Amino acid sequence: MTWSFETAREPAEFAAAIDRRTGVEHAAGRDRTLCGIDMTRLDIYRHLFRPSSGCSTCATAAAAAPTEPSAQERLHDRVLAAAASPLRDRVIAALRRGADLRLGITGPAPGVARHYAKLDQVVEGHAALATALDTTGRVTISEVVDPGGNFVIVHADGATPVIGRRAG
Numbered sequence: 150m151t152w153s154f155e156t157a158r159e160p161a162e163f164a165a166a167i168d169r170r171t172g173v174e175h176a177a178g179r180d181r182t183l184c185g186i187d188m189t190r191l192d193i194y195r196h197l198f199r200p201s202s203g204c205s206t207c208a209t210a211a212a213a214a215p216t217e218p219s220a221q222e223r224l225h226d227r228v229l230a231a232a233a234s235p236l237r238d239r240v241i242a243a244l245r246r247g248a249d250l251r252l253g254i255t256g257p258a259p260g261v262a263r264h265y266a267k268l269d270q271v272v273e274g275h276a277a278l279a280t281a282l283d284t285t286g287r288v289t290i291s292e293v294v295d296p297g298g299n300f301v302i303v304h305a306d307g308a309t310p311v312i313g314r315r316a317g
């Protein structure tokens with residue numbers, strides 16, 4: 150099967166919510182569990198809902214839930230908002246081919262710049278990345294693996310993503 154955004158979609162995941170009264174595990178929705186229990190009666194756990202050991206109504210609803218876009222599709226949709234450039238076109242083409250992703254980290258820009266951006270290896274888009282990272286706010290950094298040199302995407306909340314490329 151050819152890789153595509155359609156074939157790469159992933160099953161929806163739900164947080165586990167335990168009913169304090171019965172101890173039964175349910176799949177957490179926004180205000181209610183998938184089987185309809187008011188969330189205020191439940192404790193949310195950090196692990197995902199486990200259909201095999203939890204409420205069977207939630208398990209059926211979780212299995213029927215729409216799939217979610219892959220990481221590539223989600224990053225692709227964000228990169229579409231970047232300024233048009235040949236570099237952006239190359240990232241979009243790589244993501245549509247299902248290129249592997251590395252990183253995908255959100256944190257304060259100074260730490261991201263120091264530990265993950267590796268600006269000294271960036272050969273294209275260096276100034277734009279440095280500017281995007283020159284903030285005390287939070288940014289997300291993603292890396293798209295490409296034989297011609299990995300692409301680096303940085304974006305702050307509400308800002309246009311900025312793209313660079315490391316040496317191949």
Ligand SMILES: [Zn+2]
Pocket residue numbers: 174175176182183184185204205206207208
């Ligand atoms: Zn349930």
